[in-house]
Amino acid sequence: MPDLRGRLTANAPLAPLTWFRVGGPAQVLFVPEDEDDLAYALARLPVDIPVTMIGLGSNLIVRDGGVPGVVIRLGRGFSEIVVEEGHRIRAGSAVPDVKVARAAQDAGIAGLAFYRGIPGAIGGALRMNGGAYGGETKDVLIEARGVDRAGRLHVFSNTDMQFTYRHCGVADDVIFTSALFQGRAGDPAEIAAAMAAITDAREATQPIKSRTGGSTFKNPPGHKAWQLVDAAGCRGLVVGDAQVSELHCNFLINRGDATAADIETLGETVRRRVQETSGVMLDWEIKRIGIPA
16 A cells, blocks of 8 residues: 555554553554545455454443454544534544534534533444434434445435434444534524533533443333343442442443453343343443454
């Protein structure tokens, strides 16, 4: 790839790139310069080399054995936010969700304040139909751009995304590069107040100052995951140095020296106990990648 402009790093540590601060290295970490550079690399990368995409690492467990193949993480070339006419915002997929909420507030665009409550980046919000505090990505997305494993660029409408609860139906090999959102006219002061209320609610009910990964399990139909975990007696449960948060028991935390195996084992223990007590099998919301030590 003589014309590659991005940064390649062999055996790159991934733990510092995740909120849990655990996990092994990437065999190769690639940070593309921009969308064209990403497409160039994917088009020329042999098909037998696995590709794994990571974002801000807020909803991710990297297993202790690391991740084979190429791990891609988008950087500055995917971090632009542009306010467009008609109460619209275009954002690169590396932009943190909270920055989109703030840009909308500054521009007097209502409808995007819920992104203040999602601890990730736009790429993850697209892939998981990220939502919080009454809003979801499917409610505000106009279109998303992405590059597939063969290096081809696609533009996906909201319908093309096939959104369901915490899920997007676009092929897993597509790496989203940007998104266009539709808001509505709003008062900046009212939007700021709504965002402040979200901030206060998160600080009061979630262990956001701990090493955590956000909501661990999806809410099953008709249930709240945290209530099932609590009813199964798992609040405060410990495996190694990983613990179910006592503040919000749909959060797992690294108390300092946990391994990825500790965290994943704790999660599987919780799933088993919840099934035994309620008959409900919880589905992971946190993504888990790589191989065990």
